[in-house]
Each structure stands twice: as structure tokens, then as C-alpha cells.
Amino acid sequence: MSVETTETAPAPKRGMNILFGLTLLGLLLFLWLLLGLATNSFWTPNNISNLLRQGSMTAILAVGQTFVIITAGIDLSVGAVVGFTSVIVAWLLQAGVPLWASIVLTLLIGVAIGAFHGFGIVRMGLPPFIITLATLTSLRGIGLLLTNGSTISINHEGFTDFSRADFLGIPSLFWMVVLVAIPAFVFLHLSRWGRYLFAVGSNSEAARLSGVNVTRTLYLAYILSSTCAAFVGLLLASRIGIGNATQAEGWELQAIASSVIGGTSLFGAVGSVHGPLLGAFILATINNGANLLNVNSFWQRIVTGLLIIVIVYFDQLRRRSSR
Amino acid sequence: MSVETTETAPAPKRGMNILFGLTLLGLLLFLWLLLGLATNSFWTPNNISNLLRQGSMTAILAVGQTFVIITAGIDLSVGAVVGFTSVIVAWLLQAGVPLWASIVLTLLIGVAIGAFHGFGIVRMGLPPFIITLATLTSLRGIGLLLTNGSTISINHEGFTDFSRADFLGIPSLFWMVVLVAIPAFVFLHLSRWGRYLFAVGSNSEAARLSGVNVTRTLYLAYILSSTCAAFVGLLLASRIGIGNATQAEGWELQAIASSVIGGTSLFGAVGSVHGPLLGAFILATINNGANLLNVNSFWQRIVTGLLIIVIVYFDQLRRRSSR
Amino acid sequence: MSSFEELSHRHDDEARMAEPDSVPRGAPILELRGLQKKYGLVEALKPADVTFLSGEIHAIVGENGAGKSTLIKLLTGVIRRTAGEVLWCGRPVQLATPTEAISRGINAVHQEVVLCPHLSVAANMFLGDEMSRNGLMRQGAMERAAQAVLDDLGFHIPARISLGRLTIGQQQLVATARAAMRGIRFLIFDEPTAYLTRQESAELFRLIRRLREQGVTIVYISHRMEEVFELADRVSVLRDGAHVGTRLIGETSEAELVALMINRSIEQIYHKEKVPLGDVILETRGLSGPGFEDVSLSVRAGEIVGLYGLIGAGRSEFALGLYGRQPLSGGEIYWDGSKVTIGSERAAMDLGIALAPESRRDQGLCLNLPIGLNINLPVFRRLSSGIVIRRSEEAANADRQIRDLRIKTPSRRVLASAMSGGNQQKIVIGKWLSHGARLFVFDEPTVGVDVGTKAEIYRLFGQLLKNGAGIILISSYLPEVYELSDRLHVFRDGRLVASHPFRGASHEDVLTEAIGI
């Protein structure tokens, strides 16, 4: 694919990113307004809390995934990493390892998995799709082996209470999104490493000849993605109070969908931090609304699929017209 | 992925394809030899029949998937299409539609789904990953809605007996692979349309400038993939005697893995028909062997993941060194 | 009849069936009436009226971004016109798709090579027009035919290997052979000699003249004035998307064309600053690596060292090896007199080496990112304090390069892909000017660059030299290296075969050394 300009995602004009962010925000607010009119329960503090909690984990995964997609890669393993790290933290806590150490070790496992992906891609020359697909398969197996197919209970009260707690009236899970999003924003949009991610995604040879350490940049992207996934593994373990290797199945696709709905281009070099966040909460709102409206869960799937098509289509349209 | 030459798979030398095919065949035979030594039951006619049956469906899916991957696309929906069409054929047979008509209608549904993908990619400008992900989500929903979450039994004896039948001592399911593979080989390697698939995957702009109808080529690739999936849906329905929308979950990843193990490049423009067939039967052999050796099924997952890495790595090595 | 003519004949018959029109030699074959193209608000081509006569060689000249490639893309059905009319043999035609253009016998060799790297050379030449029998392709026949055509044209390229294995220059030749096979009535060349050496250019000119003899109409776009005067019958000038005139070649002069093109005059193109030479900055001793062997040369402050050679002579490989992109297999590098090892691109940059690579598409630019980001890419480290980038400096640096190099863009935020070929080249150069260094390696820096900017770039070289830098100039354009280099090295088959001081040998001698006869 060396000579095609037509297929490259046309890049956004000045302010386009922000404008698209606003369009998405508009869509989200519109959905909220609609649900507020259609149900009595949507705008209750309780439900808003629920909504924020429900979107949080996908949002964090989607941010991590976005780093990888910007480099024109993909990380299919994030769901498996979430399940696997939930097992790890449960296992550590059960073994009596102090909370802080369990958390640090779990995150380090995330770093290690990301580094392994980086190694596979950079040193072994494997396509990202394949190496992360392989990890996906193997990690679930290892997690199941560790637990012998069952679950590990977590009896650390402080840990399991965390996901239910509020701070300033906002669920702690949502605060975790903020905790991830702010440094992620600084990193991607304000620091030079963020620029390097875009450059590598656009043309890694040009980036390399410009002195960008392509190897390090790729490692970084995959490590960030896996670490975000490990962090979500911690949150999930806290939320469900157990470690179970089969959890979070298919979350990688949700994360990718959120990211793309948020304007990330799968061809690389186009993306932001706020986009995937909005994408994740749009998907969460659809599910939440469908539950409140008592929509058949099968219809929910159909609608989600259609909505992905519609949103991404309009994103394409907007970009094309702004050329 | 538009501007990098470095990332495009290096173009294979003449005869390379065949050589790689032989390497893979060697690997497959080696596995068979090993299993023959390790177990008493591997080389029984019964087990060989089973093995051929077990690999058949993935093999057909992988061939269809390969057409799409050669155009530098991907079809994530094939698993969902298999589940969905198994429901459709069960439903038609239950409603008393004659067998031939049920089969034709089911295959036509496959064609329609593929055409929809083509439409989304060509006309709406959606990335293949996204449109097929959306179909995956929606189709499962529609299938579940049709069956209300349950299964539809198939009482047509001839239909369900088919998958158990043998012909010349070879299971009919494997004959179906032959039935698909021969025209697929002629199409991909000997006809000009096959060449256009490679051209579009290599550089769609160049293909367009040469007068290749890129639109039609893309439609063709996705229609072939979906139709293969619908065909597998028929075979699955025949084999398990039910229609159930949640079946074949994750088969898309197996098909993609088979294809890539068989030497197809996810960057497009590199692939064959025999490669994915061998890939599918290698994966089937791993599962069959693990069952015969009574390996813990969790280990099975781990080994599969590792094997994918190893095989694709050696493929890369071989290609790089042959530059 | 040569195999090449046979093949074009095959097309000829098909085309005649599709298009019974024919016009006598010298009569208008293609007429543009108010042809216009807009990209959003950008008017890439203002309503233009141009007439092409059957059997002529019609040159088109103009500055970078003047709209030349746009015109070609309109004629070959790559893009659709915004307004206007095209008459083919006196009748209005759509030219909406490449297929339509090809079926009328119109074809082009585009500025950027557009072929499929994974397919074989033969498959590329026959793409979209395969020989087949009973629905199956005749692969052997196509390979033989393609090989015959390539041999006939004097291109030494095997037809069976993958196109991706050839150098850009060789790929360009394949594209040429292919177009010549198909564009049997109207054939357009968009800067075909950009990546060709002089010898190859000569081959190409012979081919073009031969085609004209067969009655083919040729449109020839180039920034090299001497080529225009050598080849063309008539010449049209574009300026800022507008057609500003057409002249018979005998009735115009280089000065007039340049004046029409840029609306100002330039005194001298090869502007050579006389800078006193300083100390040796870089010295290589017996450097070897993939594609080159045993190269020893040195560069002093204030010196331009020219590397000339044919395609594949190993100059680019030498530059990449020096720059740490590819591992060296032997030899030593001395920087300011002390031995160094350069393990990575970053190490080279930190020493003070800058490399403006050969292929802007593959190595030079992140096409789907903004111009500003491209220009700043090597210097983000300098533009950052701590973690964050100082955004005002980021903007200022990009804007300065855009201004200095006269990159034709409304803003630094426009994507590099929306720029014309020449403007893209300027971005690549701007990137390294903003980085600054003590040794600049320019690999084919003026490919596709218009005369005005060329002069500008040469003046910049002078500036760099005065600041105490040294330059390695790699070029396949002999007049350029010849006139600018303080020392000219000739490469052949990966080895340095000859060296001359400034104007120390004639053009012919240098060429002979490069070819090796």
C-alpha cells in the first residue's frame, strides 16, 4: 500500500478535531435529552451514577487502544488482559500480598504484556493483529490454568468497596477515567511523544529518518494499551469482587468500536483522547437506555451495530466534505 | 496504512508460494507423524475421518477470508454469518420449504450480506473492520430475535445425514472443502479476477488507473467471503442438526488465524488458496491431538497461541531472507 | 515490426473498434474548453483552453503547484472536472474513468509511480488488460511479451520479478513501457526524467520520438528547460492554475518561458557561492554496507561534494549507511578527525548530520499529517520544555520554513498529501533546514522542483556553506552536480570509480565513467 493517497484518512482541518469532538458531545447530549424525555428514571442521580460507572472501564480501554491504533496497529488482547489481571490481583490478595503491592505487580504484568507485544511487532516482525490475537488466546488459557477454570474470591473489603464508592457525588470509577484521561491528553496532544505516535502511524520510515525512535514509540504504545487494560482489570476485580479469567470477553471489540466512533482512523495517524471517551459513553448510554426502556436485549445488539455504522459514516462524510 | 513501503509485506519471489506451501505441508505431516507415534488412535481411519471433518468448516471460512485479506481488508462477520445462516436454513426447513430452495435461499443471504459489506466499504467509505464488526453484532441480534434465543431443530433426515456421510471413504464435509477449493484456486491463481484482488490489495489506486474495476473487485471479495460463510452455515446446521444464532462464535478469528498461518499477509496482496487450507488443518490437528493426548483444554489454548506466533514468525523470517 | 509495435498494435485495433474517429496528422485531436478543477475552495486549475495537435510533442511547464498534474489527472480520468468541456477528435467526451481514457488510447506516466509493488513486472504491464484464453490468463505469454517490450525499449529489467524489488527509477521505466503499450494515441509524461539518469533519459527521448513518428500525440511535463527545448514542438505555460500561453518552440526562449511561468526573472539558476573551504568535517575510509563497497571520501566545511551515478549505483545506500539507517559491514567514519560509530539515525543527527532522503513519499513525509508537523518532526526535542511542546515556537518554526521556501499552502495545518509534488519536496528540505546540522546530505533534492525554487534551494546551499556546513549532494541530474560540486565523485556498481575537482572533467567523461564503458 505504498502509493495511495486516496485511502489515507483525510486529515482534519484546524479545529476539526475539536469540532468533531463537539459533534459527538452533541450526539451524547441529544441521546441523554431523548432518554430524559422517554423515561422517568434516566435523569435520576442514581442512574447517572450507574451510567458513569458502566462506561468507565470501556472508556479507559478505548484510550489505551487509541494509542495503538494511531500507530496504525491494533490490540486485540485487551479483553483477555483484563480477565487475566483480574485473576492475578485476586490471587495476590488471596496470597496475602499487601494491597499496594498487588496493585503495582498487576500493573507491571500489564507493562510486561505490552512489552511482549512490542517485541513481537518490532523484533519478530509480526503483524499486530496476529501477535495480539495469539496473546488473547494464550492469556485466557494461562488465567484458566491458574484458577483451574474457576474463580478466585477477593476478601479485601477496602478493595471491593472502592468501585462502589463515590467522591464528590461522582462514582470513583469515573474518577479513574479522569485520572487516566488527563495524563493521556497531555501525552498525546501536548508532548512530543504524542507527535511521534502520529508520525509513526503515518509513515514509520519517514519518522525513523527524522530521528524518531520508532522501536521505542511502538513499545510505548503497546505498553500503554496493556497497562490501561491491566488497570481496568483491577477495576473489574474490585467491581465484581472476584478474579476470573473468562471475564471481559469481547471488550477489545467494544474498545475498538468506541475508539473508532470517537474519530480514530484504523489506517493510523488520526485520533484523540476525548474521542474514545465520548465513544465509550455513547455506547454505555445506548445500553443503559435500552435497559431503561425495556428494549429486548436482542434488539439492543441490532441497534448497536447499526449505530456504529451510522456514526462512523457521518464521521467519514464530515471529513470528506471538509477536505 | 497508506504510505509505508517498509510495512508492506515484501513481495514473494516466483515459486516462493509453492515452496512455502510445501513447508506448511511438511509441518502438517510432521505433526501427524508425531501424533502417530505418541498415540495409538491417531492413525485410525475413524480418527482421520474425524480430523478431516473437524478442519473442514474452518478451512472453507479461511479460503473466503483469504480473498478479503488479499484486498487488504478483513471480514470479522464470518462467524456471525455462520450462526445466522444456520438459523435461516433450519427455519426454512421447518417451514416446509424444499431442501434445494432452502439451500439456495441461504446462500443468497450470504451473497446479500457480502454485498452489504461491499456497499459499506465502497460507497460509504467505512473501514472493513468496522462494517464487518457492526454486521457481526447486528446479525447475532437478528438471529436471536428470529429464534427467541432458542434453537431450531432440523428434522430433515437427508440434510442432517449429509454431514455424517462418506464418499469413497472420505467424509462428505471434506469433499465440500474440495468443492470450494478447486474453483477458488482457479479463480485466485489462474483468472484475471484473482489477479485484480492482488492488485487492489497491493495498490488500489494503481489498479484503478489501470482500468481495474476496484469497486466490483471489492464487492466480489466480500461476497465470496460471506457466501463461503453461508455455505459453512449450511454444513454446520447439517452437522449439529440445529439452527442456533450463537453458534460459531469466534470462528472469524480462527479463520483469520488459519489464513495467516497459511502465509496470507494482513497488509494485503499476499496469499493463496492452499495456504489457508493447510493452516486450518494444522489448527484442527492441534485440537485433535490435544484431545487424543488428553491435554488439559486450557493448555490447548496456550499452545495454540504460541504456535500462531511461531509459525507466522518463521514465515516472516523466510520471506525476509528471500528478499 | 518490433514486439513493442505489435503489442501497441493489438491495442490499436481494439481502440479503433471502440473509436472510429481519427484525425489527420497536425489537426486538433484533443481540445480543452474552459476546463476547471476545484478542490473545495482551492482552484487547482482555472478555466483553461488548450488544443493538442495530432502527432505533436506538446510540453507543459509551470511552477510547483501550477496545476500541471491536475490537468493530466483530468485528462486520464483519475479525477473529475468541476466545469468545462473536453473535445476528443472534435466530439465532447466525459473522460470520467481511467477505463474510458484507456479505451480511447489516452494514457499517462504519472509523477509518482503508481503500480502494484507485489505483482510481477509483467503483471503490472498487463494489469487490467490481461491476455486470457477461456477465462484463464496466459501467464507465460504475458511474461514473454512484457520481456520483449522491455528489451525492445532497451530497459534492462526482468519481467518476472516483483515490481517492489526494483528501484524507483526502474519502476518509473516499467510505468513508461506500460503507458507506451497502451497510450497508443495520446500519451502523457509527468516529469518522467525525475528519477532517471542522463543515459536513461536519452533512451526515453528516443522512445518518445519513435512514438511521435507513429503518430502518437505526446504531452511532456518537465521542470528541465533544456529537455523541453530538445524535445517539444510546442509548449504551454501554466501559472497558478491558469493557462497563460502557448508558444511554438522555435519562437520562444528559455527566458520568455521562465518569465511567463514565474512572472519575474531569475538571473542565474546554478548559483554557486564561493566559500573558502574549512577543516574536514567528515571522512569515510573504505566504508562498505548493503549496496556499496569501499567508499572513501571526505567533506570539508564550506564544500559541496557531489555524488553522480546511474540508477542503483549505490549512492542512496551509501547515504543511508552513513546516516545509521542500515548497518555497515566495514570501514571507518571520522568526524572532526576522530573515529565514530553511528548506530542509529538519532546518533547521526546528534553528531550533526542531516539527511533529506530520496523518496519523499516513502521516506520523506508523513503524508496524512499536517505540513507543520512534518517540518518540526526532527526538532520536537528542541521545541519541548520538559514534557510539553512550546506550541508558539512550534508554529513559528513551521511558518518560517513555509515562508522561506515559498511552500504554496494557506496554512501549516494543511496535510502534506494535498501539496503538489514539488511543494512536497520543499517540505522535506524545510524539515532539515530547520533542524540545522554541520553536514547535510541531500539525496535528489530538486526532483520535481521548479526553476525558481531550484535557484532558491541552491542559494540556501550557499547559506549553509557560509555558516560552516558541508554538503553531500546526490543527484542523477548531471548539470546540477556538475555545476555545484567542489568535488564530484562518480559511483558505479556500489563503488566510487572516479573523482574530479570542480569542472575537472567534461560531461561526457563523467557520463562514460558512470556507465563504465
Add this chain to the structure above:
Amino acid sequence: AQDVTIPIIVKDTTSFYWQIVLAGARQAGKDLGVNVPELGAQSEADINGQISILENAVAGSPAAVVISPTEFKALGKPVDEAAQSVPVIGIDSSADSKAFTSFLTTDNVEGGRIAADGLAAAIKATTGKEEGEIAIITSLPGVGSLDQRREGFLDQVATKYPGLKVIADKYADGQATTGLNIMTDLITANPDLVGVFASNLIMAQGVGQAIAENKLGDKIRVIGFDSDDKTVGFLKEGVLAGLVVQDPYRMGYDGIKTALAVSKGEKVEAFVDTGANLVTQENMADPKIDALLNPKVD
């Protein structure tokens, strides 16, 4: 008109078993004039999904909530939390919470034991003794109720049937085809296999198909779990030796009925066992069993 809302939350709406539970609940809603939103995750393994659905259901301030917790430990706290605002009625499986107002379960561990008994009886009927090699195939790892069935089965075999040897303890991936493949390979590798426990509907379908394909119904006895047309058909043909059948319809129906009573402040039974039964060719004509095999799903 229906201003009383009682949502029912099942484990997996894509499974037939849970559709029967929903059908029972739906009927109860019609009979009692209650609005019954039918909710549930789309996989028994999706714990987080069920927690979110519970949260959403409670946010709608219903009169009560009926739930079948997908995992014992994980749903404990969410149920505690939900019970602070509405009465919670548990069905099918239990959770680590004391907040349930009432509880209608079938004991899955007990179901596993029943399967073991059924398998032993079937093997005895064919070979004359409770001896030989047997296998268990679990549809998916990490699913609470399947774990409990496996546990009950293995425990019962170990304590009561020393002659039966579990030579394979396999996990599939929730796909009938995988069950089928595992079964055919087990047949190949273990010619002495006499019995198999396929612990849910999908596995029973796949395993049954393998037995039917190889015509081994009289040599390898298979006990399945839950029922639908397909597996009942297998039972009739003798491909399957027995099915452990619960009463999902009643669970759904009584769940809503109990919840309504609770919401009106009436006193209800704190614990009801709806039971599990072994269905074989002999007793399948029983009216009571027949009702279990043919629930009124619309």
C-alpha cells in the same frame, strides 16, 4: 394500567433455558397484572454486564427485583446494595448476600449429583455393573452454575461410585461444534468409554450428535442437562440416556408471584426448592415430566 413493575434479570438471554424462565415470568406478569421487563446479560460469563443491568433496573424504582445471580461472590455486594432500595427475590442460583427477601432455587450441586446417579444407573443397565471409564464436558469455564454441576457430579462419583473412573474432565468454548469435536476425539482415544455427563444444553446437543453420528447410543451412555426439542428427540432415540431437568418455567412464574406478594407486604416463604428431576425414556411420558419438557414458551 400496569403500574406495578417487577423486572426479572436472568443470566443469559441467548439461552433457551433462560428463555423458559422469562416465559414463566411473562405469564405471571399477564396473570397478575404486573409489568415485567425481561433483562439479562448475553452470556453467563458476563458478570459485569449483569451487575450493570441490576443497577439500571434498580434505578427505575421498581416494586421489587427478581434476579438469578450469575456468580455467587460477585453479585453479593450489588444485591446488598440493591436491597437497600427494593426487595430482591433470588431465583435459580444464590449469591453471597443475606439481603434476599425470598429465594427459589434449584441446587445445581444437587443437579450434578442427580446426573451422576442417572449415569451410574444407565451404565449398570447396559453393562450390568457400575464400572468403567466416564468423562465430563463443561460448556464454558468460569460459569458458576456449571462449576457447581461439575462439582456435584465429581463428588458423587468419587463417594458413591468407586467403580466409575473419570478419565477426562474437558472444557469447551460454549460451541456445540466444539462439544461434538471433543466427543468424537474422546471416542477415538478411549475405546472403553461408557458414560459422559454433558452439563448443559449446548454440550448435550453436541455430544448427542457425536453419539448419533457414531451410532454408539447403546455403548456410551450420556446424561445431559436441561432440555429442548433436539435433546428430547435424542432421548427418545436412545442417543441420550437421560436429562437432568429443572423447572425453569415455575421459577420464573413463582419468582414474579413471590415478588408481587413481597411488594404488597405479604409474608412469603424465605426458601423454596423447585427441584431437579432425572428424565429418562421410562418416565418421560409422566404428565409432570412432560410439562417440564414442554414448557409453554410463546
